[in-house]
Amino acid sequence: GAVVSQHPSWVICKSGTSVKIECRSLDFQATTMFWYRQFPKQSLMLMATSNEGSKATYEQGVEKDKFLINHASLTLSTLTVTSAHPEDSSFYICSGTRGTGELFFGEGSRLTVL
Amino acid sequence: AQTVTQSQPEMSVQEAETVTLSCTYDTSENNYYLFWYKQPPSRQMILVIRQEAYKQQNATENRFSVNFQKAAKSFSLKISDSQLGDTAMYFCAFMKSEEDFGNEKLTFGTGTRLTIIP
Numbered sequence: 001g002a003v004v005s006q007h008p009s010w011v012i013c014k015s016g017t018s019v020k021i022e023c024r025s026l027d028f029q030a031t032t033m034f035w036y037r038q039f040p041k042q043s044l045m046l047m048a049t050s051n052e053g054s055k056a057t058y059e060q061g062v063e064k065d066k067f068l069i070n071h072a073s074l075t076l077s078t079l080t081v082t083s084a085h086p087e088d089s090s091f092y093i094c095s096g097t098r099g100t101g102e103l104f105f106g107e108g109s110r111l112t113v114l
Numbered sequence: 115a116q117t118v119t120q121s122q123p124e125m126s127v128q129e130a131e132t133v134t135l136s137c138t139y140d141t142s143e144n145n146y147y148l149f150w151y152k153q154p155p156s157r158q159m160i161l162v163i164r165q166e167a168y169k170q171q172n173a174t175e176n177r178f179s180v181n182f183q184k185a186a187k188s189f190s191l192k193i194s195d196s197q198l199g200d201t202a203m204y205f206c207a208f209m210k211s212e213e214d215f216g217n218e219k220l221t222f223g224t225g226t227r228l229t230i231i232p
Binding site: 032034041042043044046049091093095097101102103105106107108 | 147151156157158159160161164205209217218219220222223224225227
């Protein structure tokens with residue numbers, strides 16, 4: 001299957017700082033990328049959908065000014081958590097699709113805000 | 115809106131035995147896809163099996179098979195000859211029809227934590 005890689009896997013930051021998480025499709029061009037948030041022992045909640053070169057579409061209840069998503073190329077999408085607070089601590093997962101109906105997931109990034 | 119329900123938060127089974135994970139869903143759509151994803155301790159989600167709603171035949175993938183009951187909106191996963199490497203969180207997921215390809219929004223269930231006991 002196709003490979004999606006996230007970086008960093010773990011990040012710890014101080015409250016009030018911003019953190020950027022990268023999601024790369026390594027061997028395919030991802031027409032669309034999705035960002036999810038997963039709380040401990042819970043399901044994945046879709047945060048936003050991003051298409052290359054256009055603004056991301058955010059799910060209801062997700063603050064677009066706090067969670068900035070950029071999809072600069074067909075192989076890279078970034079999620080920036082701005083002015084992070086402890087309640088933003090979570091596991092963030094991205095996935096990419098090449099338009100065939102199958103999603104390929106990254107390894108996830110654990111964010112801890114102190 | 116679609117909902118996906120997994121009523122078994124945790125299950126455990128002896129190695130080599132067969133286990134069935136349940137999943138029900140609710141939708142008004144007629145054409146859709148159903149998936150089972152596996153999330154091992156390493157955290158990367160892996161597709162286990164996929165079922166197209168318009169296909170009556172149940173999907174199989176080696177030791178993994180599904181029992182898809184469209185009228186009952188049920189989609190269970192059977193793992194035969196379970197192995198230690200099957201230990202993981204399993205998520206059932208729903209996606210609308212192929213018209214949404216390129217915008218594949220998945221709705222996930224809450225997951226079942228499966229432990230294979232040596």
